[in-house]
Amino acid sequence: MKNLKSGLIVFAFLFIITGVVYPLIVTGIGQLVFKSQVNGSLIYIENKPVGSKLIGQPFQNPGLFWSRPSSTDDFPYNALSSGGSNLGPTNQILVKRVEERIVYLRKNDFKGQIPSSLVLGSGSGLDPDITPQAAYSQIPRISMYTHIPQNVLKSLVSKHIKKRQLGFLGHDRVNVLELNLALIKMEKDYAGK
Amino acid sequence: MPISDIIQFLVFIVLVSLLVKPLGSYMANVFNGEKTVLSLVFRPIEIFIYKIANIDETYEMNWKEFAISMLIFNAIGFVVLFLILVLQQFLPLNPQHFKGFNLDLAFNTAVSFITNTNWQAYSGENTASYFTQMLGLAVQNFLSAVTGIVVLLALIRGFTRKQTTNLGNFWVDSVRTTLYILLPLSVLAAVILMSQGVIQNFSSYKTVQLLEPYINAGKVVSHQILPMGPVASQEAIKLLGTNGGGFFGANSAHPFENPNGFTNFFEAFLIILIPAALTYTFGSMIKNKKQGWAIYLVMLTMFVVFLGIEYTSSLGNDPLISRLGVTGHYIEGQEVRFGIGGTSLFATTTTAVACGAVDAMHDSLLPISGMVPTVLMLLSEVVFGGVGSGLYTMIAFIIIAVFVAGLMIGRTPEFLGKKIEVKEMWMAIIVALTSGILVLIFTTIAFITKAGVSSILNPGPHGLSEILYAFASTANNNGSAFAGLNADTVFYNITTAIAMLIGRYIPAVAIIYMSGALAQKKYTPPSVGTLPTDKVPFMVWLILVILIVGALTFFSALALGPFLENILMLRGA
Numbered sequence: 168m169k170n171l172k173s174g175l176i177v178f179a180f181l182f183i184i185t186g187v188v189y190p191l192i193v194t195g196i197g198q199l200v201f202k203s204q205v206n207g208s209l210i211y212i213e214n215k216p217v218g219s220k221l222i223g224q225p226f227q228n229p230g231l232f233w234s235r236p237s238s239t240d241d242f243p244y245n246a247l248s249s250g251g252s253n254l255g256p257t258n259q260i261l262v263k264r265v266e267e268r269i270v271y272l273r274k275n276d277f278k279g280q281i282p283s284s285l286v287l288g289s290g291s292g293l294d295p296d297i298t299p300q301a302a303y304s305q306i307p308r309i310s311m312y313t314h315i316p317q318n319v320l321k322s323l324v325s326k327h328i329k330k331r332q333l334g335f336l337g338h339d340r341v342n343v344l345e346l347n348l349a350l351i352k353m354e355k356d357y358a359g360k
Numbered sequence: 361m362p363i364s365d366i367i368q369f370l371v372f373i374v375l376v377s378l379l380v381k382p383l384g385s386y387m388a389n390v391f392n393g394e395k396t397v398l399s400l401v402f403r404p405i406e407i408f409i410y411k412i413a414n415i416d417e418t419y420e421m422n423w424k425e426f427a428i429s430m431l432i433f434n435a436i437g438f439v440v441l442f443l444i445l446v447l448q449q450f451l452p453l454n455p456q457h458f459k460g461f462n463l464d465l466a467f468n469t470a471v472s473f474i475t476n477t478n479w480q481a482y483s484g485e486n487t488a489s490y491f492t493q494m495l496g497l498a499v500q501n502f503l504s505a506v507t508g509i510v511v512l513l514a515l516i517r518g519f520t521r522k523q524t525t526n527l528g529n530f531w532v533d534s535v536r537t538t539l540y541i542l543l544p545l546s547v548l549a550a551v552i553l554m555s556q557g558v559i560q561n562f563s564s565y566k567t568v569q570l571l572e573p574y575i576n577a578g579k580v581v582s583h584q585i586l587p588m589g590p591v592a593s594q595e596a597i598k599l600l601g602t603n604g605g606g607f608f609g610a611n612s613a614h615p616f617e618n619p620n621g622f623t624n625f626f627e628a629f630l631i632i633l634i635p636a637a638l639t640y641t642f643g644s645m646i647k648n649k650k651q652g653w654a655i656y657l658v659m660l661t662m663f664v665v666f667l668g669i670e671y672t673s674s675l676g677n678d679p680l681i682s683r684l685g686v687t688g689h690y691i692e693g694q695e696v697r698f699g700i701g702g703t704s705l706f707a708t709t710t711t712a713v714a715c716g717a718v719d720a721m722h723d724s725l726l727p728i729s730g731m732v733p734t735v736l737m738l739l740s741e742v743v744f745g746g747v748g749s750g751l752y753t754m755i756a757f758i759i760i761a762v763f764v765a766g767l768m769i770g771r772t773p774e775f776l777g778k779k780i781e782v783k784e785m786w787m788a789i790i791v792a793l794t795s796g797i798l799v800l801i802f803t804t805i806a807f808i809t810k811a812g813v814s815s816i817l818n819p820g821p822h823g824l825s826e827i828l829y830a831f832a833s834t835a836n837n838n839g840s841a842f843a844g845l846n847a848d849t850v851f852y853n854i855t856t857a858i859a860m861l862i863g864r865y866i867p868a869v870a871i872i873y874m875s876g877a878l879a880q881k882k883y884t885p886p887s888v889g890t891l892p893t894d895k896v897p898f899m900v901w902l903i904l905v906i907l908i909v910g911a912l913t914f915f916s917a918l919a920l921g922p923f924l925e926n927i928l929m930l931r932g933a
Contacts, residue, residue: 170432172413172414181538184405185498194590207588218568219586225581242576242579252724253844256680256925257680269685280685283681291610335371338699
């Protein structure tokens with residue numbers, strides 16, 4: 168009985184300390200020191216949020232770079248329902264989906280070999296990145312639709328490659344949303360000429 | 361580029377090994393009740409809590425009182441969490457107006473979080489309010505980790521004390537572990553995570569306009585709703601306390617939980633940090649540091665071997681996909697930013713340690729890459745394992761290894777000056793075999809019932825792997841999943857909850873009972889007849905014992921699941 172009472176009081180204290188005081192201290196530090204990061208790393212254009220640097224978006228416009236496929240519920244890149252396809256490597260449904268995506272890419276003037284990050288989905292369904300190869304491989308199509316020369320697009324992509332951190336952490340990647348924002352800006356410049 | 365991955369692995373192992381001693385000796389100081397650098401801040405709070413709760417700091421409990429206190433503490437946690445989940449819609453900090461959890465899901469989730477498992481049959485961003493996450497789930501992330509560590513402390517005292525029934529004071533140990541160890545480490549970790557982009561706020565979900573409207577099945581999608589919340593504070597303790605329950609459905613694959621290659625490395629590091637350092641704490645408290653390092657080396661050796669298998673397998677390809685003309689790595693279910701190396705490191709760490717956070721969907725991994733995490737769990741989570749629980753389970757295996765070796769070479773079974781007798785052997789066997797028996801029974805039940813089989817997503821041998829993984833994960837309190845399995849059904853909510861409860865509390869109580877038995881024994885100084893347990897031959901023997909228990913129990917299941925799938929895949933079927 169004595170232990171039940173002690174237990175209830177100890178629990179109450181630890182509940183308040185770990186459940187209220189701790190997250191509030193962390194929030195305080197975050198909102199003071201890392202304001203942009205802790206609020207979602209949002210990208211603003213003319214004071215309007217157009218997305219987060221960290222959360223991918225779907226693209227269909229052949230004049231833009233495309234993201235990885237996404238199997239989130241209802242529609243691709245639905246941030247209210249993160250998750251992957253969970254299809255196993257020998258599941259025929261996965262094979263069929265990859266075949267369909269290849270057909271779709273080919274229909275949209277995709278030439279050459281298919282980089283895996285354009286036909287295989289991510290674990291979060293919100294992956295903001297593709298591999299540099301996947302970005303380069305889309306250049307012929309984009310050049311055809313935007314009339315921006317291929318070598319200009321190539322240097323645009325290489326400027327947007329994020330290298331492995333410290334040279335060994337993670338993987339080289341290109342953020343599709345940031346790349347497309349730069350591409351749209353470039354398109355306007357070309358249209359102006 | 362394999363070179364950068366190899367560097368990543370080496371830096372990881374060196375960094376963890378360098379921190380084992382400083383953190384381990386700090387924790388030993390805390391557990392011994394000595395003054396530490398943080399006493400200035402926390403000592404007054406500590407004294408205040410004891411005063412209000414009417415706890416005498418110097419009072420010590422016998423095994424029974426210790427075990428009952430542990431169960432009371434966990435029962436309170438269960439009731440509070442269950443009520444929060446069910447009554448969610450009436451509680452504050454619920455900007456998205458989520459309803460309460462269904463009863464079976466609330467039962468499953470509450471059990472999952474008090475047992476340090478964090479198996480999740482729900483997705484945080486569309487089910488759980490900020491109140492639930494912060495005061496319900498994250499609180500249990502702290503307290504379930506505390507429980508594991510405090511049970512380990514009882515066992516250590518069983519070895520260090522002689523002819524007494526005293527095992528320490530459960531409440532004092534719990535308060536000190538929370539304040540001096542978990543809290544400061546969590547603040548540090550959360551700050552580093554926030555600097556990289558892990559979110560921490562109380563805003564309602566943010567709507568952003570998509571750069572390009574997207575046409576999906578004839579409907580135009582023009583907006584994206586970004587979930588928000590106090591993620592960093594929960595992320596830190598989710599990893600440090602080897603809990604693993606994600607704020608979001610995608611867990612550490614979600615960019616708001618794990619934004620880049622550095623955070624991925626850092627998160628894996630946080631998972632392994634305390635379980636690794638506890639080996640040193642153990643050595644320091646029993647005044648035999650060599651023994652602590654010997655256990656660390658046994659764990660590290662197995663970790664390195666499994667990491668190697670995981671990584672090598674993941675570099676391979678899925679012939680069913682590559683023959684369609686697809687180049688580059690097989691990355692279904694994986695994030696580009698982590699790379700194959702980062703994903704392999706995380707998958708191995710999170711299952712070697714009983715954490716269960718995932719940075720990729722394990723269901724989609726190549727067959728052998730999915731098997732390594734399964735095997736690591738089936739070995740009863742002793743390759744570092746959960747905070748506290750990993751080490752006490754390992755000590756049970758050491759006792760078995762000492763006993764069997766003693767029988768074979770005719771030496772008296774002793775460990776750390778305590779004779780291993782009938783009681784200790786019984787308890788060690790219970791600790792070592794409980795989870796394995798649970799896995800076998802529940803996997804079988806799932807396979808012969810419609811309710812069990814109908815939740816499978818992937819056909820063929822992979823379906824067996826899904827169910828095997830579910831019960832390996834819950835019975836060993838890991839919590840990760842082959843998430844294709846539809847787990848939010850009454851059948852799985854109930855069966856996995858039972859597996860989690862038995863898998864957690866039967867071994868924990870057995871350990872406390874064994875601690876009581878050990879503490880009452882005399883100290884027997886080592887003689888010529890004593891088997892040295894801190895030398896290489898015993899370390900090799902210990903690894904063999906662990907592998908034999910794991911492999912013999914599950915070899916047939918692994919043959920029918922991942923091995924068969926691998927053969928079929930390579931054949932192109």
